[in-house]
Amino acid sequence: MKTVKNGLKGKDRVVKLKVILFWGLFLVASCKMADPTADIEDITPSETPDNTDNPAPPSDTDTPDPAPADRELNEGLLDDIDLDYMSYRSAPAEYQNFVVVYSDESDGEISLKEQVCCTFNQAKLNYSLVDMEDFKTEISTYLAVLDSQDVLVFASERLWRLEEIERNLLLKAIEDGTNSIFLINTRYDDDIFKSAVGITSGGTVWPGGSGIRITKNIFPGFDNTYISSIDFLNSASIAFELSTDATVIAESSEGTPYIWKYNHGLGNIVYTNSSLFQGKSFRGLLLQCLSLVPDYFLSTQYNSALFYIDDFPVSIPAGEIGTDLLEPYEGMSKIDFINHVWWPDIKNLQESHNLKYTALAVGNYINVTEGDLYEFTDEDRENFAYHGALLKEVGAELGIHGYNHVSLVLNSEFTDDTTSTKWPGISAMSSCLNDLKRMMDDLFDHIPYYSYVPPMNRMSSSGKTALLDVFPQISNIAAVNQGIENYGDLIQEIEEDPIFSHWFDIPRFSSGYLQGDNEKWLIYDALAYSGVFSHFIHPDDAMDTVRNEGNNWDSMYSQFDNCLDEIFSDFPDLKRISSAQMAKITRAQEGMDVYSWKDGNSIRIRYSEGATPVYHYLRIQPGQGIESVQGGTVKALQSSSGLYLLTGTARDVTVNLHP
Structure with a gap:
């Protein structure tokens, strides 16, 4: 789907702009305020075939009732998220368990253990x-407690x-039915072991390739994906030949198998011939490969789409020219x-994809x-x-980015970064943040602010102290999931x-218009x-030669619109929520334990505490199908691989499988 942008393209738009520019700020008074709550989808999934490439527009039942037309910015924002809270309940007697065998003897193994723990916790x-070493000593004891629904996870080489x-x-x-996954090449040069995991020949260390290709369609968006330059990608593997019964899930650009599935007797095995799982960029692949091992697999997730606009509202002097704007917009002022x-165009994206914006205000670009x-x-x-009037019209959340675009970091902190402007003290940070707050309070009538995004995605504990002093209602900080920590990048988990x-970290995973x-x-x-799906953009990305990569704005917009089409085609039921709304959900479910176990032909699920609805990926054997669900709803995400979106709406959920 390619949406039409206000009926005008290229130079035609510039001609019209010459007519309308002088109206400028008169629009503040004349903006027609639209429904600000056409944002949070009430998902009621049902059993359906796989999603098509062109999803239908939301039906009337997908959109909440309109809010009052005079609703102010951030008003009722948290009330829009309806949660059903549960008191504590103990664990069942038996439930699915994963035994992770690890080693701390090398940096790579320590990193792998960290990724496993973060992924499993999430x-x-x-x-x-x-x-x-404990596993080796007590191997009989550990093997004896595993049953067919459990998985033995090797995170050691x-x-x-x-x-x-x-x-x-x-x-x-x-062979007798214990399921296992090997998350790193074991370098175990033993013919009996290699045969058991599907290796028929080979054993020479191979120096790596130029990329990885996903060859098995195990998750929406993974099919035939090629990745060329992400950390840990070009790690050493071993040149192996595999049994014809092995199913390759991923391979190098040269065809060396990286990940495959194999059956040894009654046991399912997934084997990794690489060290790629030592990096953050493959946590999702790790989890989905793990899901292929047991008879069923249940993981908990948030089923949410968050969309941030950094540096908006913004103030730029009227005459400042966007020097790097490409035609037909060259010569226009930035503002x-x-x-x-x-x-x-951004409003058009919001309407086309039902986005919920979180906009982050920056006071100025004078880095003093x-x-x-x-x-x-x-x-x-x-x-x-x-x-602010524009954001109110589309029902966006308004948050804080900064008095200026200087990260809240002291001169004495992160000394590896010798080029960035920093702050002389916490009091200076607080004073300038107060200046921003006074202006915004005057303009927006003292509304509450819940969300903060640090400039440059950098922040220190000193900066957090200053922020808390000025904006005590902040409930979340949204930075990034990956970065350079010793330069002050605020690297977060959810x-x-x-x-x-008292606040939650909500990292962004992606950014920009060109994907x-x-x-x-x-x-x-x-x-x-x-x-x-947590993504951020800037108003000035088209004005930067690095970020626009030689594309004019029309091209950037079109490419990003198509990217959103793909994502929401694969995941049409993602809830569009703001950062503060995400913080409310994560707080409610942070302490929740989720237990699942097989009971005959049913999968049973119990929540210890927290709040519903709770969202899951549920994988069952392909072709088996789901007969009914009590305490929740289900929808096929990728029925060819047995993957479903399960929504738990009660404390106890039962999924009844077809016989």
Whole structure:
């Protein structure tokens, strides 16, 4: 689907702009306020075939009732999220468990263990950690407690330490039905072991390839995906030949198998011939490969789409030219481009894809932190008021980005970064944030602000102290999931903030308008393990030669519109929510334990506490099908691989499978 942008293209739009520009800020008073709650989808999934490439527009039942027309910015924002809270309940006697065998003897293995724990915690899997040496010593004991619904997870490459008798015990357990996954090449040069995991020949260390291709369609968006340049991708593998009974899931660009599935007797095995799972960029692939091992697999996720606009509202002097704008917009001022070209298209995206924007206000771009500080002008206030009216019209959340675009970091912190402007003290941060707050309170009548995005996605604990002092109602900070920590990048997981427990961290996983294969991979991989599409853009991306990559705005818009088409075609039921709404949900479900177990031909699920609805990926054997669900609803995401979106609406959920 390609949406029409206000009926005008290219130079035709510029001609019309010359007619309308002088109206400028008069629109503040004349903006027609639309329904600000056409945002949160009430999902009532039902059993359906796979999603098509062209999903139908939302039906009347997908859209909540309109809110009052005079609803102010951020008003009722948290009330729009309806949760049913549950008191504590103990665990059942038996439930699915994952035994993770790890080693801390190398940096790579430590990193792998960290990725496994973060992934399993996010998915609310029940797991236990066992050191490789303890497993070796007590192998009979650990194998005896596993049943057919459990999985043995090897996050260590040191299986070569197993003695022959220990190796035989492991292989006999797998042959008798113990399911296992090997998350790193074990370098176990033993013909009996290699045969058991599907290797027929080979064993030479191979120096790596130029990319990885997903060859088995195990998750929406993964099919035939090619990734060329993400961390840990070009790690050393081993040149193996596989049994014809092995199913390759991923391979190098040269055809060397990276991941495959194989059956040894009654046991299912997934084997990884790489160290790619040591990096964050493959957590979703890790979880979905794990889901192929047991008879059924249930992971917990958020089923949410969050869309951030950093640096908006913004104030830019009227005459400042967008020097890097490409034709037909070259020569336009930055503020005119933002107000009369960029925003109409961004509003069009919101309407086309039912997006819920979280916009983050920045006061100025004068990066001065002491001495002669910037004072807000009448022009600044007019810009902010105008942008606030635009955001109110589309029902966006308004949050805080900064007094200026200097990260809340002190001069004495993150000394590896010697080029960025920093702050002389916490009091200076607080003083300038207060200046921003006073202006916004005057314009927006003292509304509450719940969300904060740090400039440059960098922030220190000192900055958090200053933020809390000025904006005590902040409930969440949204930075990034990956970055350079010693430069001050605020690297986050979806969790309670480790320093200030009264707010939550909501990282963004992707950014920008131009999404190549590598960028799309980050989007889909995050969806695969967290169920979250969290993305940010800037109004001035088209004015930056690095970020526009030689594309004019029309091309950037069109490419991003098509990217959103693909994502929402694959995941049409993602709830469009704001950052503050996401924080409310994560707080309600942070302490929740999720237990699942097989009971005859049914899968039973219990929540310890927290709040419903709770969203899951449920994988069952392909072709088996679901007969009915009590305590929830279900919808096929990818029936060819047995993958479903399950929504739990009661404390106890039962999924009845077809006989």
